[in-house]
Amino acid sequence: MTVFERVVRPQLFRLGGGDAEAAHEWTLRRLTALSRRPVALAALRARYAVQAPRTVFGVRFPNPVGLAAGMDKDGAALAAWPALGFGFVEVGTVTAHAQPGNPRPRLFRLPGSEAVVNRMGFNNAGAAALAARLDALPRPIGVPLGISLGKSKVTPLEDAVGDYLTSYRALQGHGDYFAVNVSSPNTPGLRSLQDRAHLDALLSALVGEKPILVKIAPDLTEAAIAELLEVCLARGAAGVIATNTTLSRDGLAPADSARGAETGGLSGRPLTGRARDVVAFVHSETGGRLPIIGVGGVLDPDDAARMVDAGAALVQLYTGFIYRGPALVRASARAAARVAATAVAPDPVAGR
Numbered sequence: 611m612t613v614f615e616r617v618v619r620p621q622l623f624r625l626g627g628g629d630a631e632a633a634h635e636w637t638l639r640r641l642t643a644l645s646r647r648p649v650a651l652a653a654l655r656a657r658y659a660v661q662a663p664r665t666v667f668g669v670r671f672p673n674p675v676g677l678a679a680g681m682d683k684d685g686a687a688l689a690a691w692p693a694l695g696f697g698f699v700e701v702g703t704v705t706a707h708a709q710p711g712n713p714r715p716r717l718f719r720l721p722g723s724e725a726v727v728n729r730m731g732f733n734n735a736g737a738a739a740l741a742a743r744l745d746a747l748p749r750p751i752g753v754p755l756g757i758s759l760g761k762s763k764v765t766p767l768e769d770a771v772g773d774y775l776t777s778y779r780a781l782q783g784h785g786d787y788f789a790v791n792v793s794s795p796n797t798p799g800l801r802s803l804q805d806r807a808h809l810d811a812l813l814s815a816l817v818g819e820k821p822i823l824v825k826i827a828p829d830l831t832e833a834a835i836a837e838l839l840e841v842c843l844a845r846g847a848a849g850v851i852a853t854n855t856t857l858s859r860d861g862l863a864p865a866d867s868a869r870g871a872e873t874g875g876l877s878g879r880p881l882t883g884r885a886r887d888v889v890a891f892v893h894s895e896t897g898g899r900l901p902i903i904g905v906g907g908v909l910d911p912d913d914a915a916r917m918v919d920a921g922a923a924l925v926q927l928y929t930g931f932i933y934r935g936p937a938l939v940r941a942s943a944r945a946a947a948r949v950a951a952t953a954v955a956p957d958p959v960a961g962r
């Protein structure tokens with residue numbers, strides 16, 4: 611057990627009487643404060659940073675393991691993440707309109723299953739606020755910045771393209787890549803934007819200057835994923851992020867059945883196998899032509915290595931960070947880099 615698991619995690623899990631969002635907010639506040647302390651950041655960097663660079667969709671990543679969307683939606687603690695070992699950071703999901711998200715409680719830990727259920731509902735300060743914060747950054751964060759875009763709850767589905775475009779235009783100058791989030795289960799109707807016609811319209815509007823990646827749900831059938839991939843290839847998407855949280859409740863420990871019954875998306879260990887299968891399917895279906903960011907249930911370095919083995923060019927984690935802390939980032943980056951270095955052609959990152 612690491613110090614994080616033995617000492618830090620139990621304290622975090624007790625905060626707010628065990629309310630998972632209280633622990634999240636406390637952590638984010640601490641990391642935001644840390645972001646302004648260069649000496650502390652340098653000390654952390656010396657301990658956690660991993661150099662294993664690779665170039666994917668034309669962007670150079672210092673190592674292949676990034677922070678998944680949703681952890682730092684408004685980019686509050688940007689400088690802290692690279693110091694904790696992350697090779698890239700995806701902020702958001704942000705929406706054109708600031709919105710409060712769903713009523714609390716909306717985030718639940720399922721420790722017996724190393725899982726989380728969330729129905730946050732894109733709580734965020736809006737694209738313009740994120741742009742202002744990024745404008746005000748004293749210096750670049752030193753790793754690529756991804757920005758995840760979603761649809762505002764107040765915007766009807768038929769106006770979704772305009773809503774994504776508003777956010778994209780506000781943030782275009784700031785992101786090294788953009789993720790089109792059409793797979794969160796917590797905004798009514800959002801997942802239908804994965805359908806051919808909707809996605810085609812969305813990508814036609816967004817693809818151009820910056821790499822645009824599409825984040826997909828693990829609950830799609832292979833036929834639906836294949837159709838989505840056709841649109842991605844036809845419209846020039848730079849890649850796919852697989853996967854978002856799942857509506858399935860397979861793989862939960864009996865002790866977690868009550869919390870498992872909460873509405874929302876499930877992440878963590880129960881998602882590991884399915885997310886990896888989706889990555890493998892995308893890789894084989896596209897013959898490696900679309901770079902993949904593999905995400906879902908990376909709880910140990912071996913999970914990260916197997917994601918790369920399945921065809922992921924990059925890996926992200928969220929729930930693993932909650933249960934394992936920064937040591938997981940470093941170990942996963944090393945493991946993923948080792949597999950990538952020994953990978954045989956065809957290389958999914960080549961030529962983009």
Ligand SMILES: Cc1cc2nc3c(=O)[nH]c(=O)nc-3n(C[C@H](O)[C@H](O)[C@H](O)COP(=O)(O)O)c2cc1C
Pocket residue numbers: 678679680681683702703717726728730732758791794825853854855876877878879881905906907908926927928929930
């Ligand atoms: C509390 C929480 C909030 C999330 N918010 C977002 C989000 O805003 N946008 C997004 O694309 N994914 C979001 N996700 C999904 C994660 O980015 C990731 O795809 C998913 O949790 C699977 O990875 P994991 O098992 O490592 O957590 C969220 C996940 C959690 C647990």
